[in-house]
Amino acid sequence: MQKILAYPLTVVYFIVFGLTLLIFHPIQWFCYNVFGYQAHKICVDALQFCLMRCLNVLGTRFSWNNDYEIPKNKPLLIVSNHQSMYDISPIMWYMRRHHVKFVAKKELGKGFPSVSYNLRHGGSVLIDRKNPRQALPAMVTFAKYIEDTNRAAVIFPEGTRSKTGEPKQFKTRGLELLMENTPSALIVPITVNNSWKTLRYGKFPMGIGSYIKFKVHQPIDLSEVEDHKKLVKTIENTITSSIILKK
16 A cells, blocks of 8 residues: 555655756856855755655655764764665755765766756765776865865765665775875764665655654764774774664
């Protein structure tokens, strides 16, 4: 019965989701080109809020559990597991005061209204995962930008999303590279639960009634840690130990 109901709700969702992206695309362009970065950021924040509201059409709910006061005057490396594209807007919205940027694959840099524009112009980095000669220098430049501006970089070290919620082993090189070039950063581990359920049937219909939960773990001052490889393993264990595997 739930899957049958998912078909019409998914159609409605796709309509409001698509319209949201189309409406915000020219607004982003105008804000960025006429008023500059700060206006563009306000527009992008509003976009993330609206994209979350689009998911409410499917009965999707969100919770954000953060017991820590995270300073705005330090660069952040936000490290999270990755279950679907629906991990992204809540992280951007709830962490918006930290100016969230992403390490994203280059394929997302074109063809997606609003999303591609923000990735290209909002301070994120697009990398070719098959071309280390492009990806590694781009990551270094991005990390130095985060360090210099006290903004936040989000990285999903699994490299690709988990379709069942089961965590994938971290690919550590990208995270280690960010750490090497953001020496004053705070590491903020985040665990995402249930985001994969929005795609439990595949792309159509979408899963309905998902309760996507985010848990922010104790931030770690990178300047107080010498062994980055050991730290990456600690972060991985912290994140994955809070993943709840319920179908």
